[in-house]
Amino acid sequence: MPERADPVPARLALSGVRKSFGAVHALADVRLELRAGEVHALVGENGAGKSTLVKILAGVHAPDAGELTMDGAPLVLTGPADARAAGIAVIYQEPTLFPDLSVAENIFMGRQPLRGLRRIDTAAMRERATELFARLGVPLDPDRPARGLSIADQQLVEIAKALSFEARVLVMDEPTAALSGVEVERLFAVVRSLREAGAAILFISHRFDEVFALSQRITVMRDGRWVSTDPADELDVAQVVRRMVGREVSQLYPKQPTEVGEVILRVRGLNRRGVFADVGFEVRRGEIVALAGLVGAGRSEVVRAIFGVDPYDAGEVLVDGVRLPGGRPAAAMAAGLALVPEDRRQQGLVMELSIERNATLTRRWPLARFGLLGRGAERAAAQTWTQRLQVKAGRLGDPVSTLSGGNQQKVVLAKWLSTVPKVLIVDEPTRGIDVGTKAEVHRLMSQLAGEGVAVLMVSSELPEVLGMADRVLVMHEGRLVSEIARDAATEESVMLAATGQGGRA
Amino acid sequence: MTTTTRPGAGPDAAEVRARSGAAGMRLGHRLFVAREVGIGLALVLLVGVTTAVNPRFLSGQGRQDLMLGATILVVLAVGQAIVIITRNVDLSVGSILGLAAFATGKLFLAMPDAPIVLAVLVGTGLGVLCGVVNGALIAVARVPALVVTLGTLYVFRGIDYSWAAGQQINAADMPSGFKSMGTADLLGIPLLALFAVAVLLVAGFYLKSYRSGRELYAIGSDPAAARLHGIPVGWRVFGALVVSGGLAGLAGVLYAARYGTLDAAAGTGIELNVVAAVVVGGVAIFGGSGSVYGAALGAVLLSTIGSALPVLKVNPFWQQAVVGALILAAIGLDRALAARVANRLRGRKARGA
Known part of the structure; x- marks a missing residue:
């Protein structure tokens, strides 16, 4: 990283950040520096730790080690409310709206305009939401419930939310993943105007054309570690991909x-x-x-x-x-047919049950004798398949929740492959x-x-x-x-x- | 309900609003009103038919009885609605009511000259205390509200029984000033019912017009998103249970004023009536939507059914079945409405894109 003399401290800086979940090291010694008036891209493969980093910036997770500074002063985030108070707006990969509430309420939740007696000023809230949507150039109705909005529209509501509190730092976790070309262009126009207004922006995307079109600097992460940070014009796609994949x-x-x-x-x-x-x-x-x-x-x-x-x-x-x-x-x-579902913790496995039980769940009946499921038959069947798939486990009788994500996925595969x-x-x-x-x-x-x-x-x-x-x-x-x-x-x-x-x- | 262009608005404004703003507002508004109007109609129909069968049902005394009968259930339903909106439930309200009612009786036994305000404060305060226990267990120990309040249902009732130790407080032991509160009226409306109306209006106003009130809806709508928004979910849920407890305590005082005769079994089993009233009144059992007004209407409807069926000479055994059928109908209606709205919102998007 070329070190330049920088008289103004970065708007938001992270250094030496480490975060583990149990035995899984999500982040190790990560650094990041967001400057005012600059779009900073963060790229990395899925599982590189980008989302964990976002959650740390959002105050959802506290880092195990390392420090955050804002404009040079240390910043401690004990929760999402702190992050918001510090002027950090986060747009998550998956929108986090309240389906039962109106679009306007979703934008201003917790920050509704007030009138006398600290009552919510509904008319002002609707008006400001309408203004925001006009600024974004979208004909969204502030009074409709958020339920039923398309992903793109939900994303726009999230952006309107960030606009509404004049964020000093805007973090966008793959905001364009579900947007069409026109919608992306509209979003970029908004991002550029925010940048010109002096906001520091962290932009996460898998689309390299967007990354290069929008950002001034690019940070690459791999396997929870910081790899490099360079000005965008000194990099090309091939270099970035090589650093991402390693x-x-x-x-x-x-x-x-x-x-x-x-x-x-x-x-x-x-x-x-x-x-x-x-x-x-x-x-x-x-x-x-x-x-x-x-x-x-x-x-x-x-x-x-x-x-x-x-x-x-x-x-x-x-x-x-x-x-x-x-x-x-x-x-x-x-x-x-066999279906290995998307969400293995919720749909693929019974987390509290043992590895052998999970691995043989699909064959409860063939393995049973006279309707009774014997432990021996289960264990033998589980042994065959966990060995074939090289599941790394202490004992087959341990709960499947003790395994790492990859080994859990192997158990799900074993369970379905055993049905041939x-x-x-x-x-x-x-x-x-x-x-x-x-x-x-x-x-x-x-x-x-x-x-x-x-x-x-x-x-x-x-x-x-x-x-x-x-x-x-x-x-x-x-x-x-x-x-x-x-x-x-x-x-x-x-x-x-x-x-x-x-x-x- | 057709939505043609309204005469007042200018043509361009009308067009713009009709395309976006007004359409959504009308949709949302219509849904809200539909439920309340539906219950209101059912109530009018029930009262109408019953009065036609027996005109004395709506006589002066009959009206008083109806209103008095609904009072306690309405107060409890308002508290319960607040809790259910946050995707929790408070099953201990019947026991809190019993405890507060008995405490009120004990207070007057010890101090026959105690002012009524003191009784109200003591009963409500006791309820608040019970609510604090519930809320703390839910928020701190992170145990689901269903389990916590099921536990405290028995705990509070047990305390009530051991305190009462078989004692029964008779109406004769109560000061006449307090008893007259149970029968007094203002312009034909019983004084006790005015308590319920006041509670309802304050709660309705709070939920609609205050940030923390709206946050309760947000929590019920999506608890995970509420956390990401920095909403203090634990504190809000705690607050909801404290309010529910306090209102159950107030209901206990009203119970004591109305019936005068008290033992440790007061209010046994009423919690399920309350939940039923709230659900019939259109508060989604998984939180996020509904209003205290709807819940109150649900409570009035259920208690009116209770009074009307004997007049209609319906076998009392059927009464519970009627209530049950009503709950199932309400839930069925909710599902059907939700599916229709979902389709509609999707359809609109598809057309708009």
Whole structure:
């Protein structure tokens, strides 16, 4: 990092910040310096610790070590209220609105304009919300409830919130992930005007064109550590990617060419009102098909409907030409489907139960004798699969919550692979797990496809999608908008389709 | 309800507002009003039919009885609504009421000349104390309100029983000034009912017009987001339980004034009536929406059903079934409405984009 003589202290500076959750080191010795009138980009892979850093700036987590200073003076944040009082506004990756309250109330919660007797001045609040939306150039109605707003509109409400209290520091955690081109341009115009007004801005994004277009300096993080901070004009995309990944990308995704067989899973005209519409595709034996799209595009909802966890209004799901009854996961399992869900802690595992119990949950009946589940049978079955997947565990009788994220994910995989599925559906298979385990999961998927299993993978990580998939299906706002073959799939083509601009490109 | 252009507003303003602002406001407003109007209509219908069957139902004395009957339930429902709006529940209100009622009786046994204000303060204060216990257990020990207040339901009642030790306080032991409070009226409205009206108006005003009141809704709507907003979730929930406890204590004093005869079993089982009234009144059981006015109307409806069914010669055994059916209908209505609104809001977005 080139050290320049800087007479004015940074607006907000972090140094030596460390944060652990249990045995997991989320951040180690991280530094960051945000200057007034500057957009500072923070890039890194998923799991690099960016979101943890954001939560520290927001006062949600207190760092285990290290210090924060604002304008040179030490700053201690004991909670989100402190951060707000210090003038730090945070826009999270996923909007945090109150669905039952009106848009105006969401913007001004806790800071409503007051009139006599400290009453809330509803008229003034509505007026100021209308002004904010006029400034943002969006026709949002301040009186409607936040429930039912699209992700993009929710994001705009969050931005209006940050505008409303004249933030001195604005932290944006992937604000553009769910926005279309026009919306992104509008957001950038607002960000630039804030910057000119002297705010310090931290901008987190996976889209490099945006990072380079908007920011003056770029900090790269990897595996919870600070890697580098440089002026944006001294860097190029290739350099940034190399620093983010820290290795060659190709070895991460050991995709083997496989023989693609006949169609196993066929989805036709699947429709769920207001969630997704007219979704149809096929997955063949030995093929890995990725379902890409932005957060909230309806991908998880589609695979949940296919597996029968969620209902659908119209359409059909065929496995080997046989129609599956909707809404019955047991029937889907019997037909040879397996679903590794998005959220392993909530949906994939019973956290309090032992590893062996979790690993054999899908085979309670085949393993039972006379309806009684013997411990020996369970343990033997669990042993086989945890060994095959190299789960690193102390004892199989320990609660699954004692495992690291990557090993938990392996237990979920073991549980489903033990049913010997014909179609394996994986939803965000490597979210929040370390790089080593990630590669193992990828190798496993590739190997399964080689054995003739059809794999349908929902993933928000573009490198994973591009590295693993034979075909990429892209969803946008509940519709399948594009199908891209492996050779034609690039970061750009997928992103364009995912933001709803596939037609124009 | 059609929404044609209103005559007063200018054409451009009307167009702009009709497209964005006014449409949403009307939607939100209509929903709010729909529920209250619905309960109001049910109430009018019930009273109308019952009066047609027996005109004495709405005679001077009949009206007084109806209002008195609703008073205690309304006070409890207002407190309960405040708690439920934050996605919590207070099951201990019946026991707090019993404790406060008995304490009021004991106070007058010890000091026959005690001023009524003192009795109100003592009863309410005792309720506040119970609420502090509830709130502290929930906020500090982070135990769900359902479990905490289920526990304190028995604890408070147990204290009540051991304190009373089988003693019963008779109306004759009460000073006449206090007893007359239970029967006095102002312009035809019983004095006790005025307490309930005052409580309702203050609570309604607070929830609508104060930041901390709106924060209660925010907490119930999404507790995690409320924390990220820096809302002191623990303190607010604590406050809600203290208020609920205090109102249950006040209800205990009103109970003592109305019935005069007290033992340790006063108010047993009333907590479920209160929760039922709140839910029927349109407060979502998972918090975030509803109003104390709705809850109060729900309470009036339930207590009126209680008075009307005997007049209508309905077997008293059916009364509980009617209340139960009403709760199920209210919840069914909520689900249907929520689904419709969700579809509508989504539809609007899709059209607008």
